[in-house]
Amino acid sequence: MSGGLLKGARERWVRTGGVELCVAELGDSERPTVFLVHGYPDSKEVWSEVAVRLAEHFHVVLYDVRGHGRSTAPTPLRGGFTLEKLTDDFLAVADAVSPDGPVHLVGHDWGSVQAWEFTTVERTRGRIASFTSISGPSLDHFGHWIKKRMTRPTPRKVGQLLGQGAKSWYVYMLHTPVLPELAWRGPLGKQWPRLLARVEKVPAGGYPTPSLPSDAAHGAWLYRDNVRARLSRPRADAHAHAPVQLITPTGDMFLSPKLYDDLEQWVPSVTRRTVAAKHWVPRTRPDQLAAWIGQFVRSVETPADKALAVPAKRGKRADAYAQRFAGQLVLVTGAASGIGRATAFAFAEAGARVVAVDRDGEGASRTAELAALIGAPEAWGEQVDVSDEAAMEKLAEKVAAEYGIVDVLVNNAGIGLSGSFFATTSEDWKKVLDVNLWGVIHGCRIFGAQMAERGQGGHIVNTASAAAYQPSKALPAYSTSKAAVLMLSECLRAELAGQGIGVSAICPGFVNTNITATARFAGVDAEEEKRRQKRTSRLYGLRNYPPEKVADAILGAVLTNRAVVPVTPEARGAHLLSRFTPKALRAIARLEPPV
């Protein structure tokens, strides 16, 4: 049994090719075996957070790559780290821990580079059931990628080459003799944990381990023994013989997502995932990784799941959403109709798990029911009034306990209120601010706090309005509430940026939803109110901008982490005017609306 980061792990030593490898096992060895291979400069402890999560369902095996952690280093070092030798190590460990069945490989960074080799050479056929690659391309594929771009250098291809070339600065450094070793065993080794925390936002807690300087010094030979050889003469037969899941961190400093553009030619079945994070995802996003790895392993183990997991062909945009949101937990308020419902459906189609919240409980359940039909693995409807703080607290507790921590929060619930300032009673003001502003505040405060506490990123979307920057004499209270939401979103975005949580404000404009049919018109009698509701609904109906397009803008905003997103052309136009000629907006504000 070992202590440290991998509590409760069973340890064993495997002797192979002149080195001794330190192997740790977690979980029930009767279950499918998941093999976690670490990168550079790391030891198996980089996986500790992911491993304990996976150990609940799988037999998890980790080992220190030769020369790293507690495994011994080959002598001499030069020539001791070739991919062929690393493949021998893998087979030796696999034979020791899982002699009968194939294993599910997961590799990060150099672990992934190695695992690509394992998955594409003939002698491992039948030993690998699946492979999840994180931030580490196959050197052979990389070699072909470079060749292809060098032989027909269009401007775009040259750009891609230069981009990746710049990201690979550290590879060139590692090829210089002696200096990297001196740096790692000296000042760099000392500073590294602080650098990781500052630049990569890797949380503290026993990682990196004290073996880091020697790991890094030995590991330099991974590059020296393989990179030049493979990139200049890539294998032509590097086809994967197992299904591959590719997880790409979109903020990776060292690898361009473009590297994987040609992957389909090497892998018969590739499942792509993207995660908004930097390079060290095993430390910063363990929940997400464990979920995706678990899902992928299960889909391979029980092919019935696979039919559901592999979606029908769809557009590029929809693919990007599915890669990012699959399996994530999304909570949408105001989800019984309009933009909220469309947003819940859009996330459901991308494979997210959806919590539909509305004060209309029946409508929320209906949204959840349909969401489950169109691709949400799980969906729930919850009846909550967002302006009720206690109810929101209770909802957050329930969601956290039963469904998990929310990955994407969409504070969308809102009501309409029209009428001159003096016709608007304080009761009217209270009502509109309670829902439109306090609803958002409660959502951000309660669910945002859970997100921040988990420390694994997330995203908050607040539905503001074009009325947030377009003044109007007909909408004083509504516009005020929405302007507050817009500013709240901007401030929160600044505050949460450091924690990897994005905040977006959506400004839809005139969208054909039932907000007009339920809007309050202050200062007129019930009959006139009814007439105006009908008339506004007619006008919005004639404009006929569908809520589905707003939902698409919301998914896009999360995907690219945009701050303010005006949606309809009029909202975009007004947004532009608000920057350059606010006077024009003030003139529009004086117009009498045609109701």
Added chain:
Amino acid sequence: MSSVVDAGPRRRAGGERGRDLAGFREVQALAYECAEAVAAQLTPGVTEREAARMQRVWLRERGVRDWFHLPFAWFGDRTAFVGFKVPLQFFPTNRVLEPGMPYILDMAPVYQGFTADIGYSGSLGPNPVQEKLMADLRAHRELILTEVRERRPLREIYEDVERLMQRQGYANRHRAYPFGVIAHKVDQVKERRFNPHLFGFGTQSLKGLASDALHGHRDGWSPLWSPYKFSDHPPQPGLWAVEPHLGFRGTGAKFEELLVVTDSKDPAESAFWLDDELPHVKRWGREQAA
């Protein structure tokens, strides 16, 4: 104008009116039989054009010589009229049917002078979304009948149906039809040797529709049941082909069948569905029983 509508007809009564209704019922049953026969022949790789031709041939073989409109077939997201901008897009294309894809067959044959207009939704293999849509159409069939019996203006019924669709989470896709109609009148037409059609519509039927429109315009009603002002009148006696059409994220489903409206004072006799022995109605019955 058909004579069935002039005075309260009895559904199973004899006489001329009863015979007329029997004629309509017969052609409607024939059309649904055709839909089921063609649906059974659909396999992966069949195109919309082929499916439309199969319907045409099947009905011609059984004596249909004229059409209210030629058969349509829509596959995949065309069942929800995704991206439809101009009416020409309704015509069958070379879209190929794939496993799991939803489809809709829509045909309006004229048989021995009686017109039917039916819509049949299905999918090649299980499609949970379309099954849900079909199940939810039941509420619309009930709502329409109730409100027609209450003699609510057609435009308001239209809006109520639309609201129900929105509450259910769906889009109103019959709005894509010409004039956005949820229903239109059908009638008996004269049998001719030569039955040309114009843009897919039989000229005899168009003539009937135009004459109805003219008369209706004078009397303040319209043979088209639309969301517009010209439908702001109580249900007009006659036979209405009612076709609520639901759309949900690239999947559509509809039924279309004849609703008999009379000027009887008895609510049950003032409006009724011509035939309850139709595939979608029987299916709801089975679902309820299960």
